[in-house]
Amino acid sequence: MKRRAQTEAAVVVIFSFLLVFSAARSNTTGRGELGEVQIAMWNLNRVDNLQMSYVYTVRQNAGEGGETMDVCADLLTGSWVSKHYATDEDGTRLYLRQFCDGKNIYHYIDWNGDWEKIQTMGESGTAVPQLQMMTTLGYDGEDVVELERQEQNGIVEITCSFAPEFLEEEKEAQLAQMERSYAMYEKSGAGESEIDTAGLSVEQHRQSRYETVTATYTIDENQILQKVLYETTIIMPEIVQDLAGNKMLGKEREMQITTEMEIKRYNESGINNQIEQCRNEVMY
Numbered sequence: 001m002k003r004r005a006q007t008e009a010a011v012v013v014i015f016s017f018l019l020v021f022s023a024a025r026s027n028t029t030g031r032g033e034l035g036e037v038q039i040a041m042w043n044l045n046r047v048d049n050l051q052m053s054y055v056y057t058v059r060q061n062a063g064e065g066g067e068t069m070d071v072c073a074d075l076l077t078g079s080w081v082s083k084h085y086a087t088d089e090d091g092t093r094l095y096l097r098q099f100c101d102g103k104n105i106y107h108y109i110d111w112n113g114d115w116e117k118i119q120t121m122g123e124s125g126t127a128v129p130q131l132q133m134m135t136t137l138g139y140d141g142e143d144v145v146e147l148e149r150q151e152q153n154g155i156v157e158i159t160c161s162f163a164p165e166f167l168e169e170e171k172e173a174q175l176a177q178m179e180r181s182y183a184m185y186e187k188s189g190a191g192e193s194e195i196d197t198a199g200l201s202v203e204q205h206r207q208s209r210y211e212t213v214t215a216t217y218t219i220d221e222n223q224i225l226q227k228v229l230y231e232t233t234i235i236m237p238e239i240v241q242d243l244a245g246n247k248m249l250g251k252e253r254e255m256q257i258t259t260e261m262e263i264k265r266y267n268e269s270g271i272n273n274q275i276e277q278c279r280n281e282v283m284y
Contacts, residue, residue, distance in 0.1 A: 033147045033158050037217045038137050040225035045135040047224065049074045049275075050266040054130045057087075059256045060238075072274045073128040078102035080128050081278040099278045100126050106282050115282045134228050134261050139166065154221035159214055167210040178202050200239060200247055207249065208236035224266070230259040 044050075050073055057066040066087050073080035084096040097108035099115065105126060106115040143166040148159045182202050186195055211233040218227035233256055240250035265271065 033149050034137065034141055034144070034160070036149075036156065036219065037158055037225070040217065040219040040223055041135045041137060043223055044225045044263065044266075045075075047266040048076055049268070049271040051264040051268075051271050051274075052128075052131065052134075053260075053262050053264060055258070055260045057258045060253055069129060071129055071131075072271050073131065074272055074275055075128070078126060079275055079279070081275050082129050098129075099282050101279065101282075102126060130261060133259075134225055134263070155226075156219040157216060158219070159216045162213050162215075167213055171205075171208070171210060175202070175205055178205055197239075197247060200249065204236055204239060204249060208234055210234050211254075225263070227260065227262040230257075232257040232259075 052071050052073070054069040054071070055066070056068070057064065064087075068085045068087070069082055071080055071082040078100070079102045080098075080100050082096075082098045083094060084098070086093055086095050099106045099108075103126060105118050107118060108114075109116050139162070143163055144160045145163045146161040150157045179202060182198050185198050190198075213230065213232045216227075216229040216231075217225060218229075220226040233254065235252050235254055237249040238251065238253045239247055241247050
């Protein structure tokens with residue numbers, strides 16, 4: 001139970017960090033390799049439809065956990081279908097199915113076999129899950145300390161390593177966001193134990209430090225972004241629990257996080273067929 005609690009806290013921290021990382025800056029860059037990545041992102045954002053996978057993995061001590069997602073999206077209508085899986089000591093299991101008709105999101109309820117409609121506000125609430133991380137370059141050339149470009153058979157691979165100053169800025173930005181979320185959580189009426197655990201997660205992040213973060217981009221022969229791989233090494237105190245059930249911060253541990261997003265295919269009629277099959281299931 002203790003390992004699972006640690007992993008869940010880590011997932012919240014690092015996953016949120018990557019979201020900030022991918023949206024923090026919108027500046028264009030004058031460096032040729034990053035300009036090439038940006039063009040590939042723009043081209044991806046202009047395809048008619050796509051099928052994408054998302055794999056998030058956390059490794060700490062002898063444990064490993066994470067989540068995966070498969071999504072089919074029609075970018076012309078804004079509709080999409082996603083399946084979410086969790087991986088822990090019990091293995092991999094499907095825990096969520098979603099469908100979006102471009103305006104509303106529906107969740108599949110396992111216990112009664114029905115779809116539940118959830119009203120959303122504006123386009124941001126119905127965006128294709130995780131796609132923004134593949135269509136937005138969240139940093140500038142000055143934030144990168146090393147670039148490596150390789151090309152083979154028309155496939156280009158570009159790897160970026162980031163400056164320590166940039167990583168520290170991102171950590172501080174995420175910490176401020178977590179503190180705001182924690183303040184709202186305190187007012188939400190949650191139980192004392194849950195509030196204490198959330199507060200401990202904030203302190204855990206405050207004491208953490210990012211050792212390395214690299215981003216590797218794969219561009220296909222059509223100059224469309226095919227894959228993004230983030231690899232992060234972070235040092236943070238683990239959350240431990242004593243015999244009385246009290247949680248606290250323990251020793252520092254190294255944690256390795258990988259986030260991989262890959263476009264399996266695009267501009268194919270079969271993708272829209274899968275979306276329409278799900279639409280029929282939801283609507284009828």
